[in-house]
Amino acid sequence: MSDTDPTYRRYSDGDNEPYDWNSDVINQGESYLCPTYIQRTPPCQNACPSGHDIRGWLSIVRGLDKPQADKPWQQYAFERMTQANPFPSIMGRVCPAPCQGGCNRNSLDGFVGINSIEQYIGDWARENNLAFDKPEAESGKRVAIIGGGPAGLAAALFLRRLGHNSTIFEAHDALGGQMVFGIPGYRIPRDVLEDEIQRILDLGGIEVQLNTRVGDNVKVETLEHDYDAIFWSVGTVIGKLLRVEGGEAPNCIDGMTFLRSFNDGSLKYLDGRILVIGGGDTAMDVAAVAKRIGEVAELDHPERPEAVFDGSGSQPEDRAALRTDSDCWLVYRRPIEKAPCTKHELEACITEGVEIHDSLAPLEVILDEQGRASALKVQPVDWSSGKMEPNGEPFEIECALIVAATGQTGDYDGIDGIANEWNQIDADRTMQVKGKQGHFVAGDAIDPHLLTTAIGQASVAVQGIDKYLSGVSLDDRPKVEGHHFDLLQELDEKSLSPDEYNHGSTWGTSSAKWSVHNFENRAEADVINTNALYTGHFDYEKVNAREEIDINVSNVLGSMIERFNGLTQDSAVSEAKRCMSCGFCFECDNCVIYCPQDAVTRVKKDERVMGRYVETDYAKCVGCHICKEVCPTGYIEMGLGQY
Ligand code: SF4
Ligand code: SF4
Incomplete structure (x- = not known):
């Protein structure tokens, strides 16, 4: 097949009978329901074990969500991306990308190349020596991290962001776990790995003890005495x-x-x-x-x-x-x-x-x-x-x-009371070790899976550790885990936060400035699937794939180079534009254009942020639902008046 042939066909061979369209044509009607704007989780994010705000950073790459002042957009995307996962260069190369399997665009012309864009941003961040922001305040708490692989390193970063210090106890002579001892260098180049690890250590407040195996050189009881919490990220080191x-x-x-x-x-x-x-x-x-x-x-x-x-x-x-x-x-x-x-x-x-x-x-x-x-x-x-x-x-x-x-299995020699009979560690939904208060766990130690899974679990565990250290009870987790886009934070970044609520009586709330009107964040409860989108809006778009290096039977001997080259800036931007922004407004103007009452208009330019691009004048809206039908992203729900 040539690369210009669409893989998505609206009709199948033999679909040649006339169809009675009359019943399907959208007629302007009236109802008591008016549009409201609902944020839902896209399936790419739901399928990503790290819970990346993929739609969010794709909207930055495509130029919709713009950074403040003169910050480069790549840096803005990097900051959003690394909220969930501190290894974009590595993940972009080796993650099998379950996010792409979940992408709604598979129902059209193929998934968005999420991890190739992740690699582009990660590589740009390395070339431009981007660092992580230091915490604003120190908590004075210390956490022992047992194992310096992907989960342990990610936990050290997530803890640091919350002001907690840590010590990583690593049994081997290098940090990285599976990324250094398991995955070969032609898949994860070692300079890439070293840079992404060093960026975490550069935050300070993270002590590293190499060649130190807990159970041999250090006893668990000593750690329990010397540290405020313990995080197990021991992986599975025995094949x-x-x-x-x-x-x-x-x-x-x-x-x-x-x-x-x-x-x-x-x-x-x-x-x-x-x-x-x-x-x-x-x-x-x-x-x-x-x-x-x-x-x-x-x-x-x-x-x-x-x-x-x-x-x-x-x-x-x-x-x-x-x-x-x-x-x-x-x-x-x-x-x-x-x-x-x-x-x-x-x-x-x-x-x-x-x-x-x-x-x-x-x-x-x-x-x-x-x-x-x-x-x-x-x-x-x-x-x-x-x-x-x-x-x-x-x-x-x-x-x-x-x-x-x-x-493979874990090595718990000299460590009692942590592993179960299968040499794995049992955890609850907050990643606390079952029956062991103050002990948390993530990664292959629970059940061998992907690097991204270990990192996603580390994020959940650190949220649990933070609550544990603050003496707050560990709540149950949301139905849909993830680092969801936060409209209030976005408004805050752009100095557009709602006013303080004065707790007084207010007549007519549509003009009051203390709330975000007609918006509901259901990201922690709902995932939006293709059926909720208006996919007819999207044309066939050619995938911007990474260039594959021709390594074959005749030249593989001695070859230690990577199997593909990363995307260029232009191709990364083009690929990000293929994203359908499932469950969140991407500023297409359809609802503004098609509303027969002129009830839907753009928000004033100086008050706009991602997700607050259009607004409805409810005095004009007759509840015809045309805006909902033509919204490609499924962001509009005819809900106002019903809920
Ligand atoms: S089209 Fe975009 S938002 Fe929708 S699932 Fe794919 S990458 Fe995610
Ligand atoms: S139709 Fe377009 S502009 Fe209107 S809410 Fe949906 S995505 Fe946003």
Whole structure:
């Protein structure tokens, strides 16, 4: 398909019968209902585990919501974005973007490229050395953060914004968690990672203790005594081995160990066919790394990967020059379409030469006379009945290394009373550890998921910690979590806050200045879906995609560059303009133009902010509902007079 062919068609082939439009034509009628303006949560935000105000920062990028004074719009967008997530450059690169899956524009011509715009803003912020604002006041409280991965670092920032200090206890020799030990550098460039971490530390009030494992070097009881609250962000650092006979052979390892050895530079090449077991993003990372590092033939033990993993050997740098293409198979027990990995990671692996062998269940690791794995015995299976059933004879696949990327678990050695029987931490909706007052938790420690999930949970946990430190009871959470646009804050930023209410009697409230008239914020309760929009307003718009770098089977060996280039400023702005602003006014003027009574007008220019662009003269409105029908964003509800 050419890139100018629309993917959205209003009609299907065969839709050629005349239709009686009369019943659908909007006739001017009358009712007692007048328009009121309702803010709802767009599905992109609802699907984003960090709860980003995506619609809000897209409206900044497209030039609708303008910054004050001479602040660059990129900085204004960065400030809005990082309210929810302090890693825009990283998220823009590696987040599988569930927000895009939720985007209402999927019903038209495809989702808005949210994370490519996020990357553009994050990269602009790095190039322009943007910093976070320091807190206005200090609380004098201190929080112990156990684990310096994405959740721990995000919590340190969110706590700092509230004036709380923290100490991060990190068991390893670097901050970053999965971002540094798990995800390879060609997906998260290390200079990007270092800059985004350093920006948090530059806030001050965040002490870091590396190589300090709670449970070994520090006791939990000591932290309980020395700190006002404890935040657990320990992640899952132990990969699971293949649970079949022979799965503990020295050349059968887990995906975490493999990636950690690659990321710390000790694993430089393989020594024959590698079988990667699993279908998640860790499996894709292992397979893609295997294609990049290649193999060197006939290694002796000290140079073999397993010697690197257990520290009994090493791989000299100069031998890497002998590398040739590696033979990498991805073995998955379900059909590959069912794999939970990010689809474009799978596609990239296939392009780079990873062989996919799906619907194969591992049965046994076949050992040679030295006790090393020489093959994996697998059972072909069929899932068509919904259950896994044998489908043919088992067979053996020869291999030199087996990497199980089938799950990981937490390390609670020396730590009592926190983890459950599955080595996970149970939390309530406020992210407080169940049965442990003053202990909060976020991230993979609860259940392994995305980086953005860990950060979203850290935000909720910090709100809980703040209440706990203030002696306020922890309320239940809203139905729709997120960093919602706040009209009152927007009015305040533009010096347009409503007047103080004088608590006196007022006759006729429409001109009183102590309230925001005919506006209701239902963001914490309602998500707006496509049916509530007037999608006929939107033309087909070509997606502004990032430029992909051609990394394929012929050039993948030794390639450590990123797989795509970021958007230019122009393409980021064009892409942001594809946003339909679901659930919030985007100043299209439809309601002003189509109102037959001239009842809807624009708010005076010097009183306008996002969300207060139009107003209705209720003396003129006859309740015809035409404005509601033509509002593309679903912002208008014929509610006034009803509620
Ligand atoms: S069109 Fe815009 S506001 Fe609507 S879901 Fe997509 S990104 Fe979000
Ligand atoms: S029709 Fe356009 S201008 Fe009127 S409320 Fe809806 S989005 Fe705003």
